[in-house]
Amino acid sequence: MKIEIGEKYDFEIEKSDIENVKEGSVIATYYSLGNPIYVELVINRSLSKEVNKFFANTDKKSAIISIERISKSKYRITPTIVILNRQRGALQK
Numbered sequence: 001m002k003i004e005i006g007e008k009y010d011f012e013i014e015k016s017d018i019e020n021v022k023e024g025s026v027i028a029t030y031y032s033l034g035n036p037i038y039v040e041l042v043i044n045r046s047l048s049k050e051v052n053k054f055f056a057n058t059d060k061k062s063a064i065i066s067i068e069r070i071s072k073s074k075y076r077i078t079p080t081i082v083i084l085n086r087q088r089g090a091l092q093k
Contacts, residue, residue: 001030001039003047003075008068010080011041015055015062022048031064046073053077 003009012029021043028041043051047067054065054077068076 002042003067003069005069005071008066010064010066011039012036012062012064013041013051015060018043018048018051019055044073047075050075050077054079 001009010031012031013026017026017028023044025040025042028039030037030039030041051065051067054063064080066076066078066080068078070076
């Protein structure tokens with residue numbers, strides 16, 4: 001999955017997956033209307049730098065973040081909250 005200019009998506013990314021990647025792709029969890037979908041997220045140098053900067057300020061192993069592409073090489077990373085879409089029976093088990 002590639003993020004185009006003007007788009008914003010919510011992903012759950014593992015710190016161990018992103019810390020050694022400068023360019024390429026990582027497996028991330030994309031949330032669409034609260035439903036988790038595993039996708040291959042295309043990473044370039046500027047996105048890798050921004051996500052690693054986000055993880056440098058926290059000791060968490062994974063994070064749910066919003067990634068917004070502002071321009072060709074500029075991204076805005078913000079923490080986010082995702083409400084999971086689960087049926088009532090699945091929550092009680």
